[in-house]
Amino acid sequence: MYRKILIPTDGSPLSTAAAHAGVDLARQCNADVVSVHVAPPYQYPVNVEIIVPEYPSEEEYQAAMRRHGTAYLDEVRKEAEALGVQFSGTMLFEDNTAKAIIHAATENACDLIFIGSHGRSGLGQLLLGSVTNKILSTCKIPVLVYRVQQEPDKT
């Protein structure tokens, strides 16, 4: 039924655990996986009086974020390869993470978004993670919210 599943990851242990479950569902459905990592765009230091010499240039910032993003996406890619699931990964620079995820789902013609209940901000939020909540209230395709019970051990 589902042909292409979008799995967003923010690289946190909670998100990675959810992503692995998503890949497992893709295997069961015989679907492809599109994984996406959204990073905030470069902030020009316009509102500071003194620019510290260590402030990264746009190129440095993007290169660093890409490095992280690729590592996060590779976590999902490895799982997909292990289970024999077709995988593609994208990295996006966008302030509004939820909007970027929904946009990526539309662009890639995905028919399901598989997302963890909580991500980088952890289980501290009582209800749902903020990005998950925004996706649920604005997107047009089905969303599977994968509940992560506890922080996976950081080994």
Place this chain on the structure above:
Amino acid sequence: MFKHILVPTDGSPLSEAAVDHAIEFARSIGAKVTGLHVIPSFRTFTYHAEMLEDTREKFEKDSKAHAVQFLSKIERAARDAGVEYRIMFVTNDHPYQAIIDTARETGCDVIAMASHGRKGVQGMLMGSETQKVLTHSEIPVLVYR
């Protein structure tokens, strides 16, 4: 990964559209479904207009008739799709609690429901029961928009 899907319905059009999707999903992955309808408990003081005028017996009889009607749609859809199913209704004042409890008791590994039900999109962002299920459920929830 998923073997048993809980499909709650309140009989609203949005909820019934979600039922169709959920059955189709169950068929595609070879899972079985449990259809559930939650009936509110009878109260003497209530904002449900029909409950004010009814006797307890009449209310329970009407509620059960509704439950059977809603659940028979799930039954028919599941039978047509060749999906293994069972249907049940429970009485509880809090549908989300009944949904989560039933999922646990019947060993479901995912809950599939509409983002909005009977109250429609008046809850602008998410339907209130769906929001509560999402908050309290320990198993994954598939939300149909």
